[in-house]
Amino acid sequence: MVTQAYAQEAAAPAEEHVDGAVDATHADPAHADPTADTHATTEAHGGEHGSDIFPPFDPATFPSQLLWLAICFAALYLLMSKVALPRVGSLLADRKARIDADLAAADASRQKTDAAIAAYEAALADAKSKAQGIAAQTSDAIKTELASKRQAVEADLSAKVATAEARIASTKAEAMTHVDEIAAETAQTVVTQLVGDIPSESVKAAVAKASKE
Amino acid sequence: MAGTDPIHQFVIEDMIPIHVGGDGTAGSGLNLSFTNSSLFMVLTVLAITTFVLLASSRKQLVPSRLQLTGELAYEFVANMLRSSAGTEGMKFFPFVFSLFAFVLTANMFGMIPYFFTVTSHIIVTVALALLVMSVVVIYGFVRHGFKFLKLFVPSGVPAYVLPIVVPIEIISFLSRPISLSVRLFGNILAGHITLKVFAGFVVSLGAAGFLGWLGAILPLFMTVALTALEFLVAAVQAYVFAVLTSMYLNDAVHPSH
Numbered sequence: 467m468v469t470q471a472y473a474q475e476a477a478a479p480a481e482e483h484v485d486g487a488v489d490a491t492h493a494d495p496a497h498a499d500p501t502a503d504t505h506a507t508t509e510a511h512g513g514e515h516g517s518d519i520f521p522p523f524d525p526a527t528f529p530s531q532l533l534w535l536a537i538c539f540a541a542l543y544l545l546m547s548k549v550a551l552p553r554v555g556s557l558l559a560d561r562k563a564r565i566d567a568d569l570a571a572a573d574a575s576r577q578k579t580d581a582a583i584a585a586y587e588a589a590l591a592d593a594k595s596k597a598q599g600i601a602a603q604t605s606d607a608i609k610t611e612l613a614s615k616r617q618a619v620e621a622d623l624s625a626k627v628a629t630a631e632a633r634i635a636s637t638k639a640e641a642m643t644h645v646d647e648i649a650a651e652t653a654q655t656v657v658t659q660l661v662g663d664i665p666s667e668s669v670k671a672a673v674a675k676a677s678k679e
Numbered sequence: 680m681a682g683t684d685p686i687h688q689f690v691i692e693d694m695i696p697i698h699v700g701g702d703g704t705a706g707s708g709l710n711l712s713f714t715n716s717s718l719f720m721v722l723t724v725l726a727i728t729t730f731v732l733l734a735s736s737r738k739q740l741v742p743s744r745l746q747l748t749g750e751l752a753y754e755f756v757a758n759m760l761r762s763s764a765g766t767e768g769m770k771f772f773p774f775v776f777s778l779f780a781f782v783l784t785a786n787m788f789g790m791i792p793y794f795f796t797v798t799s800h801i802i803v804t805v806a807l808a809l810l811v812m813s814v815v816v817i818y819g820f821v822r823h824g825f826k827f828l829k830l831f832v833p834s835g836v837p838a839y840v841l842p843i844v845v846p847i848e849i850i851s852f853l854s855r856p857i858s859l860s861v862r863l864f865g866n867i868l869a870g871h872i873t874l875k876v877f878a879g880f881v882v883s884l885g886a887a888g889f890l891g892w893l894g895a896i897l898p899l900f901m902t903v904a905l906t907a908l909e910f911l912v913a914a915v916q917a918y919v920f921a922v923l924t925s926m927y928l929n930d931a932v933h934p935s936h
Binding site for chain 1: 690724777
């Protein structure tokens with residue numbers, strides 16, 4: 467392409483070029499032949515043509531580069547914006563949505579767990595208070611029952627004590643009456659032994675008199 | 680000697696001649712031929728499209744390596760644009776992604792021996808830079824009308840300084856397409872020439888016998904080091920191009936700064 471451009475410039479001298487002076491001295495043989503036999507010259511000066519005109523600044527290549535750049539970049543832009551990037555974008559959006567959903571689910575689960583723990587603790591406290599109530603009730607019942615039983619037993623015992631005391635007292639009283647008799651009999655026997663027979667009535671009276679003193 | 684000529688790699692050769700107009704003789708009219716440059720533009724587009732489509736072909740929740748690479752490229756450009764031009768600038772995402780991918784892939788193709796480097800021709804970088812500036816200017820005026828011109832009037836500057844500041848702003852705006860295109864073009868061109876020159880030394884000295892071999896060691900190491908540097912430059916220049924595009928688009932989206 468460079469060489470073709472060159473041949474064009476050589477064929478049309480009216481089209482002056484900044485490197486004209488260099489061209490004239492450097493690449494004269496190529497330009498001496500203005501025919502379109504460019505390939506021959508390209509072969510002959512294969513490595514030389516780069517120095518004729520610096521390729522990146524060769525305006526003859528501009529239309530082709532601009533056209534193909536426009537085509538390629540437009541195609542790239544369309545492919546990226548319509549097909550490729552939305553696919554990658556949807557991948558990232560899907561992952562973000564999935565992560566957000568998972569996080570929300572985890573949060574919901576955590577809240578559920580918290581609620582369950584709170585309910586458990588409430589039930590536990592309730593059961594504890596109930597158990598304490600039951601225990602207190604039971605101990606009260608036992609206490610009252612115990613007290614009533616003890617009262618009954620005590621009453622029974624005191625009644626038995628009273629009857630026993632009464633019996634003792636009667637036995638004692640009876641014994642005491644016998645004491646007089648025994649004393650009288652003993653005294654009569656003693657007196658009889660000492661003084662002979664005396665009426666038992668006088669002995670009894672004497673004993674009674676003595677026991678009173 | 681074409682083997683070591685550092686300029687030969689930039690020569691554009693017709694592959695499928697297409698001539699429009701002219702008088703039928705060679706070189707007359709518009710030469711719209713399909714050239715080696717065109718071939719590598721097409722290959723660049725095909726490579727990018729294949730990569731992104733393959734990366735997104737199997738929609739996996741836990742991505743494969745290829746899918747992860749595609750997603751990383753997507754998010755890299757998306758974050759770059761969002762941080763520069765905000766959420767409103769995201770409508771230019773396919774544009775910036777295409778630019779970044781095109782420049783990066785073209786630069787990287789240029790690092791493969793015997794491959795043509797599309798971005799080493801100033802007309803390509805100028806076209807891309809002018810495309811960016813056209814998008815900025817056209818969108819700016821469509822979106823904001825004449826308020827877009829506030830771009831040249833920085834807020835908070837005293838009125839008596841404006842006669843100095845406004846021309847500076849205008850000049851800096853007008854120089855953007857030049858700096859944007861020449862930066863990319865110059866880096867790629869200079870890098871490829873340097874690489875070729877040092878590699879040429881190795882070949883020339885290597886042909887000169889034992890002493891030549893000894894002398895070739897240094898340029899050989901230089902060639903290796905420069906190759907690594909050029910890979911870096913290829914990536915960095917694509918990144919710079921995309922970042923600057925994002926920042927210029929920010930001016931179109933939010934002209935009053």
